[in-house]
Amino acid sequence: MTSATTTPRSATGAVALRGVTKVYGRGDGAVLALDGVTLDVSPGEFVCLVGASGCGKSTLLNLVAGLDRVSGGEIDLGPGVEPGLMFQESALFPWLTVEGNVEVPLKLRGLPRARRRERVAELLRTVHLGDFAGKRPHELSGGMRQRVALARTLALQTPVLLMDEPFGALDAMTRDILHDELERIWSERKLTVLFVTHNVREAARLADRIILLSSRPGRIIWSTRVEVPRPRRIDSPEVAAIAAEVTDRLRAEVGRHGR
Numbered sequence: 552m553t554s555a556t557t558t559p560r561s562a563t564g565a566v567a568l569r570g571v572t573k574v575y576g577r578g579d580g581a582v583l584a585l586d587g588v589t590l591d592v593s594p595g596e597f598v599c600l601v602g603a604s605g606c607g608k609s610t611l612l613n614l615v616a617g618l619d620r621v622s623g624g625e626i627d628l629g630p631g632v633e634p635g636l637m638f639q640e641s642a643l644f645p646w647l648t649v650e651g652n653v654e655v656p657l658k659l660r661g662l663p664r665a666r667r668r669e670r671v672a673e674l675l676r677t678v679h680l681g682d683f684a685g686k687r688p689h690e691l692s693g694g695m696r697q698r699v700a701l702a703r704t705l706a707l708q709t710p711v712l713l714m715d716e717p718f719g720a721l722d723a724m725t726r727d728i729l730h731d732e733l734e735r736i737w738s739e740r741k742l743t744v745l746f747v748t749h750n751v752r753e754a755a756r757l758a759d760r761i762i763l764l765s766s767r768p769g770r771i772i773w774s775t776r777v778e779v780p781r782p783r784r785i786d787s788p789e790v791a792a793i794a795a796e797v798t799d800r801l802r803a804e805v806g807r808h809g810r
């Protein structure tokens with residue numbers, strides 16, 4: 552008897568991209584944004600994507616998130632996995648309290664009220680906002696709003712977090728604190744993180760692996776494992792050395808293309 556051929560499936564939390572291509576528009580106006588990106592992210596791995604402005608980092612994240620469709624190639628997150636998404640803007644509902652915002656995805660999932668309340672309280676403790684449940688977004692600092700956004704993303708209990716410059720609008724001190732928080736949550740929950748940033752120090756501070764995309768069309772041109780032990784400090788010489796190497800590669804790439 553011959554065995555049926557089965558398509559290999561990703562382990563939970565794994566993210567696999569195979570020859571992913573994205574073209575925006577058609578004809579003469581078509582823009583090739585990504586060109587044959589192949590990438591395997593292991594369950595629990597923290598990967599940072601860096602590259603020149605307009606090289607396709609957000610495009611790649613949006614495709615993995617399922618917000619847009621690939622023009623070619625495949626993306627596999629494993630059966631039933633819906634990734635959590637976080638952007639530079641917290642995108643909170645201004646008329647809802649902190650608690651109400653975090654509750655939204657749980658309501659959409661139809662979780663009963665008592666379980667929602669329990670889960671929201673636990674999530675707010677996780678992001679150290681237990682005392683702010685009744686506040687509205689305008690009463691919070693930018694860093695606190697991003698904590699709420701993170702709690703809301705975590706509410707879905709997804710193994711995969713996609714983050715597009717989540718701390719890009721924050722001051723250095725707040726960003727530093729949120730790096731520690733994110734690292735703790737990532738490690739406790741064994742999350743897989745795909746994190747887009749312009750900030751090479753941030754990449755060296757957070758990543759297990761840094762991926763460099765070429766100027767448009769985005770292709771993976773270089774990657775490095777960050778072997779610096781955790782917890783790391785953004786101002787440590789080891790993190791600075793990795794950041795300097797990434798900056799050199801990035802400069803060389805931008806120099807070749809003028810962008």
Ligand SMILES: Nc1ncnc2c1ncn2[C@@H]1O[C@H](COP(=O)(O)OP(=O)(O)OP(=O)(O)O)[C@@H](O)[C@H]1O
Pocket residue numbers: 575576582584602603604605606607608609610611767
């Ligand atoms: N909806 C769209 N229609 C047409 N072109 C687009 C669209 N979205 C993005 N692009 C183009 O695709 C390319 C990649 O854009 P993308 O936003 O992914 O880059 P990025 O690396 O995230 O940029 P940045 O670092 O500046 O945020 C850019 O040239 C952009 O202008």
